[in-house]
Amino acid sequence: MTTTKTLYLLCSAAPPVFDVARVIEDAQARGWDVCLGLTPTAAHWVSGSLDGLAALTGHPVRWQYKFPGEADVWPAADALLFAPATFNSLNSWALGLTDGFAVGVAAEAVGKEGVPVVAMPCLNSALSLHPQFDQSLAVLRGAGVTVLYGEGGFAPGPAGPDAPPHFPWRTALDAVTNGR
Template sequence: MTTRTLYLLCSAAPPVFEIASVVEEAQARGWDVCLGLTPTAAEWLEDDLDGLAALSRHPVRSRYKKPGQPDVWPAADAVLVAPATMNTINSWALGITGTWLVGFVAEAIGKGIPLTAMPRVNSAYAQHPQFPLSVETLRAAGVRVLFGPDGFEPNAPGEKRPYPWAAALDAVGEQRS
């Protein structure tokens, strides 16, 4: 079996604290995993970054590289953006590339890299008028957005329930050739 490269890109939402086990599960499914984080997610996981880099066998990225610096990851065969916060989804859909993570996925649309996203927003955020527009914009651009019955369904503010990581990894796996 040929190993393919998955960019696992995470926003700062509570499921990011489970990311080590998600990396391990993706590896068990045959992926070479490169972990990218928003700056806030990197701050939340700062004590674990070295261990996550060792686990994935790649540096954890959260910032743009300097012009002229070489890429530190192999090319992506697929990208999973999860958990994707309202900020990440809206910024991506609107092309606001203030973070490396959003800049990468915005460009990846044009490069034709298979993209899957699974939001993690509560029901109050989901009712904001921009959020459904952003989800539809990304879908229209070819991003598989796992939101609703086949992915993440918003919880009430403050409600805690498991994030459907397996559904996200299954969806990415369906893109494998």
């Protein structure tokens, strides 16, 4: 199947990142050419799978910025999905703190006209009560990011469990496929 649309899939270090190969396959079945970007901790978590993920996507998996003057190894994005997006990644993104590759790419995408940007948070209910979190979601939404949180998106569980009982990957892929 020939794909014509490029999806930047950015992932933070949260348990749903371990499903990323299946998510890439689902996105490819929808016609997306997927480029995978990770936070450094997410890259560490899936380090044993990086070569396989690169083979699956046909693109290098990135978690670090390229050097100045180096060619970009990814095609231009037609859409961006940041999922799972952790408390730290979302707050950094909203505050414009782009010292990490994944957050930097997401921050830049907000300024690119015609590129839908979708975020699916993944955090526990204790972190969701931090006052900066609501402010960060408001900033991102105000910048045009579709944030799938709460009803119709990710709903946090209690602090403590290692993995949410269900991460709505399909909802996230539906949102980028439908251009939200």
